[in-house]
Amino acid sequence: MKISDSLKEDIADAPNWFHQAIEAKLEQKKYAFNGHEVAYQKWDIDDEEQLTVLIHGTGAHSKWWDPIAPLLESKGTIIAPELPGMGDTSHFDKYDFELFKDAVLGVIDNEGMLKRKIFLVGHSLGGHLAAYIASEMPELVSGLIIIDSPIRPPDYDYDKHISSGPLRPIKYYSSKREILSRFRLMPPQECKNDWYLRFIAEFSIKETSDGWRWKFDDRLFRSLKRLDGYGFSFSCPALFISGSDSLLLGSKIMKYMQSAFSEIMEFKVIKDAAHHVLVDKPLELAELINMELKKWN
Numbered sequence: 679m680k681i682s683d684s685l686k687e688d689i690a691d692a693p694n695w696f697h698q699a700i701e702a703k704l705e706q707k708k709y710a711f712n713g714h715e716v717a718y719q720k721w722d723i724d725d726e727e728q729l730t731v732l733i734h735g736t737g738a739h740s741k742w743w744d745p746i747a748p749l750l751e752s753k754g755t756i757i758a759p760e761l762p763g764m765g766d767t768s769h770f771d772k773y774d775f776e777l778f779k780d781a782v783l784g785v786i787d788n789e790g791m792l793k794r795k796i797f798l799v800g801h802s803l804g805g806h807l808a809a810y811i812a813s814e815m816p817e818l819v820s821g822l823i824i825i826d827s828p829i830r831p832p833d834y835d836y837d838k839h840i841s842s843g844p845l846r847p848i849k850y851y852s853s854k855r856e857i858l859s860r861f862r863l864m865p866p867q868e869c870k871n872d873w874y875l876r877f878i879a880e881f882s883i884k885e886t887s888d889g890w891r892w893k894f895d896d897r898l899f900r901s902l903k904r905l906d907g908y909g910f911s912f913s914c915p916a917l918f919i920s921g922s923d924s925l926l927l928g929s930k931i932m933k934y935m936q937s938a939f940s941e942i943m944e945f946k947v948i949k950d951a952a953h954h955v956l957v958d959k960p961l962e963l964a965e966l967i968n969m970e971l972k973k974w975n
Contacts, residue, residue, distance in 0.1 A: 704721050757785060921948055
């Protein structure tokens with residue numbers, strides 16, 4: 679990807695729809711949560727009583743959704759929270775799915791929207807979390823879209839699980855260009871849309887007195903308490919979207935999901951996309967999400 683001191687120049691070759699999407703009007707907000715702050719973004723589409731919540735993956739942030747959210751034909755409001763330890767949300771001492779759930783519900787409650795018709799859309803960790811919320815609070819969620827997230831069986835052995843997070847503590851870099859040159863998708867994959875990568879990289883870093891660093895809390899990858907022994911039990915209509923080049927396709931986990939949830943969940947594949955479907959095929963992803971939201975409405 680192109681790297682200079684100007685994001686505008688580096689993404690100048692992006693398609694028109696991308697520029698229009700990232701320039702769409704949105705609100706950047708924060709609310710107090712357990713002595714910390716949770717950040718989130720909000721797009722008001724119209725006055726309809728519907729809420730679509732977009733949840734990012736591990737180590738990511740809400741700006742991953744900036745090119746996608748304005749493309750959605752959602753009625754009402756769209757919200758993209760930043761999970762604890764990621765983006766501009768505070769770092770915490772410990773991380774687990776209960777904390778993530780409470781942070782997302784707190785965002786919805788802060789907007790006074792808990793009684794709305796709520797749809798959850800999550801990528802990777804975000805899809806895992808969305809399925810957890812839909813399982814724990816079935817009365818709250820009207821529809822669920824999971825994007826390339828491994829919904830593992832209750833007997834999954836997390837002792838053998840390989841994390842995709844960084845293997846070393848946060849490192850500080852002397853310049854913005856240097857840290858941007860280190861930006862990588864995790865798990866690693868090729869991506870042709872350099873302008874999308876450059877955009878999300880811009881909001882993945884921050885300058886401190888010690889130099890430039892990634893925004894995420896590196897302790898998150900070592901301390902996140904997994905859902906060991908948890909049985910997902912969501913009952914709302916659901917859609918699972920994977921990339922044709924995803925490692926999930928043909929895996930034991932995918933076969934489990936198809937067996938366990940085929941009565942309530944559809945499975946769709948986006949061609950020429952890997953795990954990071956948002957970045958690989960954003961238009962195709964938005965089209966699938968729109969089709970499902972329209973059906974549920």
